[in-house]
Amino acid sequence: MQKFTTFTGIAVPLRRSNVDTDQIIPAVHLKRVTRTGFEDALFAAWRLDPEFVINKKEYQGGRVLIAGADFGIGSSREHAVWALRDYGFDVVLSPRFGDIFRGNSGKQGLLAGQISEADAETLWNLVECEPGVELTVDLVSKTVRVGDLTVNFEIDDYTRWRLLEGLDDIGLTLRDEARISEFETKRESWLPRTLPALSPESSSINLM
Amino acid sequence: MTNVIPTSTRISDTGLRTLAEKVWDKHLVTKGEDGTPDLIYIDLHLLHEVTSPQAFDGLRLANRPLRRPDLTIATEDHNTPTLAIDKPIVDPTSRTQIETLRRNCAEYGVRLHSLGDIEQGIVHVVGPQLGLTQPGITVVCGDSHTSTHGAFGAMALGIGTSEVEHVMATQTLPLNPFKTMAITVNGALREGVTAKDIILAVIARIGTGGGAGYVLEYRGEAIHALSMEGRMTICNMSIEAGARAGMVAPDQVTYDYLKGRAHAPRGADWDAAVAYWQTLATDEGASFDAEVIIDANELEPFVTWGTNPGQGVSLSESVPNPAEIIDANERSAAERALEYMDLTAGTPMKQIRVDTVFLGSCTNSRIEDLRAAAEIIKGKTKAEGLRMMVVPGSARVRIEAEAEGLDQIFLDFGAEWRFAGCSMCLGMNPDQLEPGERCASTSNRNFEGRQGKGGRTHLVSPLVAAATAIRGTLSSPWDLVQDGDQ
Ligand code: SF4
Numbered sequence: 213m214q215k216f217t218t219f220t221g222i223a224v225p226l227r228r229s230n231v232d233t234d235q236i237i238p239a240v241h242l243k244r245v246t247r248t249g250f251e252d253a254l255f256a257a258w259r260l261d262p263e264f265v266i267n268k269k270e271y272q273g274g275r276v277l278i279a280g281a282d283f284g285i286g287s288s289r290e291h292a293v294w295a296l297r298d299y300g301f302d303v304v305l306s307p308r309f310g311d312i313f314r315g316n317s318g319k320q321g322l323l324a325g326q327i328s329e330a331d332a333e334t335l336w337n338l339v340e341c342e343p344g345v346e347l348t349v350d351l352v353s354k355t356v357r358v359g360d361l362t363v364n365f366e367i368d369d370y371t372r373w374r375l376l377e378g379l380d381d382i383g384l385t386l387r388d389e390a391r392i393s394e395f396e397t398k399r400e401s402w403l404p405r406t407l408p409a410l411s412p413e414s415s416s417i418n419l420m
Numbered sequence: 421m422t423n424v425i426p427t428s429t430r431i432s433d434t435g436l437r438t439l440a441e442k443v444w445d446k447h448l449v450t451k452g453e454d455g456t457p458d459l460i461y462i463d464l465h466l467l468h469e470v471t472s473p474q475a476f477d478g479l480r481l482a483n484r485p486l487r488r489p490d491l492t493i494a495t496e497d498h499n500t501p502t503l504a505i506d507k508p509i510v511d512p513t514s515r516t517q518i519e520t521l522r523r524n525c526a527e528y529g530v531r532l533h534s535l536g537d538i539e540q541g542i543v544h545v546v547g548p549q550l551g552l553t554q555p556g557i558t559v560v561c562g563d564s565h566t567s568t569h570g571a572f573g574a575m576a577l578g579i580g581t582s583e584v585e586h587v588m589a590t591q592t593l594p595l596n597p598f599k600t601m602a603i604t605v606n607g608a609l610r611e612g613v614t615a616k617d618i619i620l621a622v623i624a625r626i627g628t629g630g631g632a633g634y635v636l637e638y639r640g641e642a643i644h645a646l647s648m649e650g651r652m653t654i655c656n657m658s659i660e661a662g663a664r665a666g667m668v669a670p671d672q673v674t675y676d677y678l679k680g681r682a683h684a685p686r687g688a689d690w691d692a693a694v695a696y697w698q699t700l701a702t703d704e705g706a707s708f709d710a711e712v713i714i715d716a717n718e719l720e721p722f723v724t725w726g727t728n729p730g731q732g733v734s735l736s737e738s739v740p741n742p743a744e745i746i747d748a749n750e751r752s753a754a755e756r757a758l759e760y761m762d763l764t765a766g767t768p769m770k771q772i773r774v775d776t777v778f779l780g781s782c783t784n785s786r787i788e789d790l791r792a793a794a795e796i797i798k799g800k801t802k803a804e805g806l807r808m809m810v811v812p813g814s815a816r817v818r819i820e821a822e823a824e825g826l827d828q829i830f831l832d833f834g835a836e837w838r839f840a841g842c843s844m845c846l847g848m849n850p851d852q853l854e855p856g857e858r859c860a861s862t863s864n865r866n867f868e869g870r871q872g873k874g875g876r877t878h879l880v881s882p883l884v885a886a887a888t889a890i891r892g893t894l895s896s897p898w899d900l901v902q903d904g905d906q
Contacts, residue, residue, distance in 0.1 A: 213482075243513050245473035245520045247481055290582060319582070381582070382484065382589045388450055388459060392592055395449045395461055400696070402689035403463055404552045406493040406531050410682040411539060411550075 213321045215378035218350040219302065221275025224266055225336045229280030233292040233313065236284065242291055250295040270343035278335050279306040284313025293320045303349050305356065305365060307332055318371035319381050323351065325365030335363065351375060436706035438600050439669050440635040443575040443700065447558050449592055457594035463557035465587050466543045467494035467530065469521040471562025475585035476524040487591045489529040493552065494521060497542045499848050500535050502811050502838035514849065541814020541840040544568040544782040548652065549816055551681025555670035555697040560587055565782050565864065567658040571651035573670035573700050578659060598664050599709040601634040605642040607716040612897040615650030616784060616881035618642065618714070619657040620722040620732045626712060628730040631663030634710065637702065638668050642716035648677040649788040656783045657864050660729040669701040721896035723769055724866050724879040726757035733769060735884065735896050741765035760868055761876050769894050774858045777808040777889040779882055781845035781863035785813030789862065789882040790821050794829045796886035796897055803892030808835035809851065811843040847872045860888045
């Protein structure tokens with residue numbers, strides 16, 4: 213996972229609230245066997261409408277999604293975060309997130325920053341007046357800057373630290389790799405191993 | 421959780437520990453601080469084709485190795501056909517999942533038992549059968565019924581795809597501590613009453629959310645009188661009570677089952693292992709966070725009437741009347757369930773006619789289950805128009821059954837004798853119910869559409885399944901005795 217400090221990218225205004233994970237990625241798109249390639253599934257139902265915001269030319273290459281309250285509620289599918297990441301989003305700003313979605317985001321390197329309703333409105337207006345405008349998101353100071361405007365966002369300290377360090381769950385555990393190796397040296401030798409493969413035919417029954 | 425008795429707050433400084441706590445402590449790599457989870461070492465990781473592909477892909481993307489291929493094993497089960505297993509799989513999604521598993525296992529050096537292999541079968545049948553599932557170990561699998569392995573006194577947890585990846589990369593899992601619940605089953609089961617009836621009665625008692633946050637330990641005479649197969653049936657369905665895991669302390673029955681199995685310890689290792697296993701039982705005087713007590717003598721063959729495993733009654737009772745249910749949520753759930761199941765309150769369960777009987781799934785597809793059902797149907801005739809499908813849990817169970825002539829008993833009876841897999845338990849392969857079709861099933865989930873769109877499932881034991889196949893209506897072996905008397 214990449215370390216996240218500050219970056220600048222095109223903002224996309226999504227003036228909708230209660231966007232649940234079924235809308236972020238409809239269930240029919242969950243059949244893939246890979247972790248990537250979900251970009252076309254993002255908001256698949258809404259994208260059928262050519263007027264839908266991310267279909268517009270000005271917003272191509274968007275990296276910061278500004279959404280209404282309660283973004284990412286509903287079913288816990290991790291694919292919702294994968295789809296946003298695959299499409300190219302690095303940040304979602306919203307006045308409130310679904311809990312599981314927010315947790316999944318931090319683990320996959322997607323910054324879910326909480327802003328006030330008023331700031332969401334301000335950012336929407338600003339971006340809509342100047343489509344394609346770039347925002348600078350600074351995780352160190354927890355701010356979003358565009359022109360003269362600076363808006364604060366909230367993110368819990370733990371997730372912020374992980375994003376700054378670029379640690380996914382596995383990376384976090386592997387910081388304790390020495391402890392895992394040490395634990396392994398103390399495991400009893402008779403504990404089961406799957407390799408080499410033994411089958412009843414290949415093992416002599418113990419007659420003791 | 422109305423029927424769970426909370427016991428006094430756990431006194432942690434007595435030093436007395438339960439089975440679950442002992443296994444947990446033994447696997448602690450790092451103890452979590454300030455609310456962060458504990459890091460727990462995983463002794464055995466089981467894989468199948470549905471929940472592993474994205475985990476493998478995640479490893480690949482992050483360029484990480486699979487840490488312990490020697491503690492990992494894979495089998496094909498959820499999607500595999502149970503007929504014509506030598507032909508290509510028709511459904512493209514199923515085929516892709518299976519092909520992806522084969523590629524991934526080859527790339528990462530994971531042992532795989534593919535369709536056609538003698539050790540292929542439902543992942544929760546394969547682990548114990550090979551002797552890989554042992555007392556006191558930690559087992560995980562990207563499947564909720566991993567709790568099955570707790571029958572050996574292992575801590576067995578079902579996990580999600582990102583956790584599967586985590587175990588592949590680190591052989592550990594960050595886990596939050598759990599609460600403990602004792603399910604004590606006293607007395608002895610009557611003839612014709614089985615492990616399945618115990619667990620269905622437990623879930624009906626505590627509800628599908630009653631075990632949430634708990635590891636259940638099944639205790640008492642009736643539990644320790646069960647075979648390993650029966651204990652697996654019970655632990656398997658712990659998840660249907662919402663529990664994180666279910667366990668039974670190992671005893672002589674466990675050791676006898678394990679001894680001589682392909683991957684069981686041998687010689688001096690066997691003695692060392694047994695010495696450890698004997699320390700696992702819950703300490704006398706250790707306290708649980710909650711306890712449920714059941715009298716085995718009172719249990720009867722049990723059956724579900726609704727669309728979750730907690731909606732069940734004794735077979736001698738009738739379809740309940742939702743109007744008599746006090747809790748408003750449960751009442752409306754019952755009303756919806758009766759509508760979906762096309763049942764009328766007050767109908768005696770035994771008058772319900774079924775179209776199909778399914779004997780299979782990781783709950784009840786082991787050799788003992790097949791033997792028990794075969795013994796009942798032997799020399800009898802199948803009810804007219806009824807379809808019966810028998811799907812052994814693994815290729816080895818199938819071969820064993822054939823060596824004992826059970827296949828012939830099923831075939832003579834008019835049942836279909838299939839190849840091993842999950843089959844109609846979840847209908848990911850072509851084994852599905854038609855809309856409106858009613859099934860007595862030895863599986864573990866009676867959710868709407870689980871066995872096929874619009875299908876109606878009654879969860880039952882293998883004995884009830886067999887008796888139902890003879891009489892055509894939901895029946896227990898007790899009814900056959902009465903028929904014989906007339
Ligand atoms: S038999 Fe059913 S419950 Fe068991 S692993 Fe297969 S699908 Fe899951």
